[in-house]
Amino acid sequence: MFSRILIANRGEIACRVIRTARRMGIGTVAVYSDADAQSLHVALADEAVNIGPAPVTDSYLRADRIIEAALATGAEAIHPGYGFLSENPGFVDAVVKAGLVFIGPSSDSIRAMGLKDAAKRLMEKAGVPVVPGYHGEAQELVVLASKAREIGYPVLIKARAGGGGKGMRKVDSPDDFAEALGSARREAKSAFGDDRVLVEKYVAKPRHIEVQVFGDNHGNAVHLYERDCSLQRRHQKVIEEAPAPGITPEMRAAMTSAAVKAALAINYSGAGTIEFIVDATDGLKPDRFWFMEMNTRLQVEHPVTEMVTGLDLVEWQLRVAAGEKLPLTQKQITLNGHAVEARLYAEDPARSFLPAIGTLHHLAFPVDVPNGEIRIETGVRAGDTISPFYDPMIAKVVVHGSDRSSALAAMENALVQTEIAGTTTNVAFLAALVRHQGFSSGDVDTGLIDRDLASLVAPANIPAGARELAIVVASGLLEKPASDDPWASLRGYSHLASPAYPVTFSVDEKPVRYGVSVMGDERFAISAADGILDVKIRRETKGWHVTGKGINLYAKTASIPNGIAVLSTGAVSSFSIADPFLLAEAAGNTGDRLSAPMPGLVKSVRVSAGDTVKKGQILLVLEAMKMEHTITAPHDGKIAEIVAEGSQVKEKSSLVRFETND
Numbered sequence: 001m002f003s004r005i006l007i008a009n010r011g012e013i014a015c016r017v018i019r020t021a022r023r024m025g026i027g028t029v030a031v032y033s034d035a036d037a038q039s040l041h042v043a044l045a046d047e048a049v050n051i052g053p054a055p056v057t058d059s060y061l062r063a064d065r066i067i068e069a070a071l072a073t074g075a076e077a078i079h080p081g082y083g084f085l086s087e088n089p090g091f092v093d094a095v096v097k098a099g100l101v102f103i104g105p106s107s108d109s110i111r112a113m114g115l116k117d118a119a120k121r122l123m124e125k126a127g128v129p130v131v132p133g134y135h136g137e138a139q140e141l142v143v144l145a146s147k148a149r150e151i152g153y154p155v156l157i158k159a160r161a162g163g164g165g166k167g168m169r170k171v172d173s174p175d176d177f178a179e180a181l182g183s184a185r186r187e188a189k190s191a192f193g194d195d196r197v198l199v200e201k202y203v204a205k206p207r208h209i210e211v212q213v214f215g216d217n218h219g220n221a222v223h224l225y226e227r228d229c230s231l232q233r234r235h236q237k238v239i240e241e242a243p244a245p246g247i248t249p250e251m252r253a254a255m256t257s258a259a260v261k262a263a264l265a266i267n268y269s270g271a272g273t274i275e276f277i278v279d280a281t282d283g284l285k286p287d288r289f290w291f292m293e294m295n296t297r298l299q300v301e302h303p304v305t306e307m308v309t310g311l312d313l314v315e316w317q318l319r320v321a322a323g324e325k326l327p328l329t330q331k332q333i334t335l336n337g338h339a340v341e342a343r344l345y346a347e348d349p350a351r352s353f354l355p356a357i358g359t360l361h362h363l364a365f366p367v368d369v370p371n372g373e374i375r376i377e378t379g380v381r382a383g384d385t386i387s388p389f390y391d392p393m394i395a396k397v398v399v400h401g402s403d404r405s406s407a408l409a410a411m412e413n414a415l416v417q418t419e420i421a422g423t424t425t426n427v428a429f430l431a432a433l434v435r436h437q438g439f440s441s442g443d444v445d446t447g448l449i450d451r452d453l454a455s456l457v458a459p460a461n462i463p464a465g466a467r468e469l470a471i472v473v474a475s476g477l478l479e480k481p482a483s484d485d486p487w488a489s490l491r492g493y494s495h496l497a498s499p500a501y502p503v504t505f506s507v508d509e510k511p512v513r514y515g516v517s518v519m520g521d522e523r524f525a526i527s528a529a530d531g532i533l534d535v536k537i538r539r540e541t542k543g544w545h546v547t548g549k550g551i552n553l554y555a556k557t558a559s560i561p562n563g564i565a566v567l568s569t570g571a572v573s574s575f576s577i578a579d580p581f582l583l584a585e586a587a588g589n590t591g592d593r594l595s596a597p598m599p600g601l602v603k604s605v606r607v608s609a610g611d612t613v614k615k616g617q618i619l620l621v622l623e624a625m626k627m628e629h630t631i632t633a634p635h636d637g638k639i640a641e642i643v644a645e646g647s648q649v650k651e652k653s654s655l656v657r658f659e660t661n662d
Helices: 011-023 040-044 063-073 089-097 107-114 116-125 141-151 174-192 249-265 302-309 313-321 404-416 427-435 466-475 486-490 580-586
Strands: 004-007 027-033 047-052 077-079 155-159 168-171 197-201 206-215 221-233 236-242 270-279 289-295 338-345 362-364 373-378 393-401 419-421 501-507 510-520 523-528 531-540 543-548 551-560 563-568 571-577 593-595 600-605 618-624 627-632 637-642 654-658
Touching: 004 011, 004 063, 011 027, 011 040, 011 313, 011 373, 011 393, 027 040, 027 063, 047 063, 063 077, 063 089, 077 313, 089 107, 107 116, 116 197, 116 249, 116 289, 141 155, 141 174, 141 197, 155 174, 168 174, 174 197, 206 249, 206 289, 206 313, 221 249, 221 302, 236 302, 236 427, 249 270, 249 289, 270 313, 302 313, 302 338, 302 373, 302 393, 338 404, 338 427, 362 551, 373 404, 393 404, 404 427, 419 551, 419 563, 419 571, 427 571, 466 501, 466 510, 466 523, 466 531, 466 543, 466 551, 466 563, 466 571, 501 571, 618 637, 618 654
Parallel strands: 004 027, 004 077, 027 047
Antiparallel strands: 155 168, 155 197, 206 221, 206 270, 221 236, 236 338, 270 289, 338 393, 362 419, 373 393, 501 510, 510 523, 523 531, 531 543, 543 551, 551 563, 563 571, 593 654, 600 618, 618 627, 637 654
16 A cells, blocks of 8 residues: 555545545645645645646646656655546656556546547447447538438537536527537637537436446456436536435446446546436436446545445545455445535526635534434635635535435535535525425436526525624624623613614615614614614524514624624525725715714824825725724815824714815
8 A cells, every 4th residue: 555645636625535545544745836825635634745826727737746746755646636637648647657656547548538429439339328429530510410410309519528518519400500519619629629529319308327436457347336416507517416316226237237337348447437318208217328428537426425335435546556456346335325415616606606706704514414414525614715716616515314305304404504604605506406396306307407597596585683683793792791790791781871883784885874772681772764673682602592573583693804794594694884984975074074983993094294195095094893994085185184093083083184275
């Protein structure tokens, strides 16, 4: 067995490999870009090497730097993870040439499965069912259009290189073929540098079912059962599960047998996945599945297979790469219960799932779920930043139950207990998907999300009490007293009349003002333009309990830039605190005087009395409500007076006075 390996990847998969290696007593070396210097995988590894700037072309795709790092640190083997260089046969050859071991299949196996058309011809020879279509070399429009007519519309044009749905177009009519072909070719050329395509029969109700296979260097190959990956968005997997719902023993036997044939046909060694497209129009039938492609690496969704088999696939990878035989025979591999994985991303479902960047100011995952087992695969921690350079995955949430219904219930519980503030995420979308009637009943296909997208991404209502909790938190009146003096617990309370502490939120870019008064221990009155609401806010072990008229809310709060996030049962409600000085300016505080709209500390003063300033020039910085506010000149002018640095100012006290013409 190896004494030290290098992981040529980042994020959650690097952390995942490190975890198994550590359990096996194997030392680990991480590689990282400038943007990942403080990342979790760097912290977990025994040693880490910087391989370049943030862009992947200058770091994680630099095979030469990765191999140099392995040699310099004494690593004996390289684990590629997935993505990046994991299916690059040239990288495999370079690793072997350097005298290192590649923890994965041979370059010949990767090349054999690297192009979809060549792979399908190979599978046909091996007796593996292949989708009816044209996988030949001719690429002329007239030839491809003719083959499409022979196959019968609708057809699917697919780039022969790459994946992820790029270079893929569904065509319903011969009249649309030429335009769709041109579009697919352009996209394929841009994504993969190869504009060649193949044409296949379009399956009306497709399910994506894949089989995990494993081979060794002694001629053995086994399957570890199937996974269903039909819940997809633009051909990207969203939720995966094992085993496939509704599969019959006959269907499983046919699919797994075909998958093992495929692995043996290319003398496969290591972890791989044979992906099938299944026509589920009339249920799952043994004669209605076809080979799509093979992924010659560990899959993102491998944890669900580990959960239902009780095996560690990374350990198997390491043992096979070290020359050992497969740890178990086919008969020794059993299936237990049901597992589901949801991919949690920093993205905005309501805006076509655009990636979102930001700092994870609050991040907490549940440690257990009722009637199930939970596992979190992540490469980030609270305080980390989701950068624009890499895939915005936050975590994979994986659960296991005794059957599918208990696993789905466990997943829903896990998602609603997940707490993230600081960036937009798809957690509410995932929870809605798990609750979807079609999915929960097992009636799934790859088009489910697109058909019901509007309902799945509909914004959730703000829970009753969330806004009130945010207002009181923003006022500072919920902070723990500085002493044990019982009178300190009545902060803000006045025997005769309780003062109203001002809080202003920004709603649709307009200021909305509130006043918060302490009415007694845990009781507050919130005044607004439409009246006064009394609430009681009690500190609980895991957050706050808010009660009042129509309110019974349990929630946590987290500070986010210029605002407060309220987290409750899967919902994240964010409230922006309006910049008080912008509000003052909007209210007409732009003449010869600038006043403080609330108490604060003058942190720094940038100009002096007598200075001439321009509109927008920074005058001073004031700290109020735990935030720094930059005060700028509302117009050109000359400073007559300015507050002293370090001053503690009261609400409405003068900060700056300008000279006037008269």
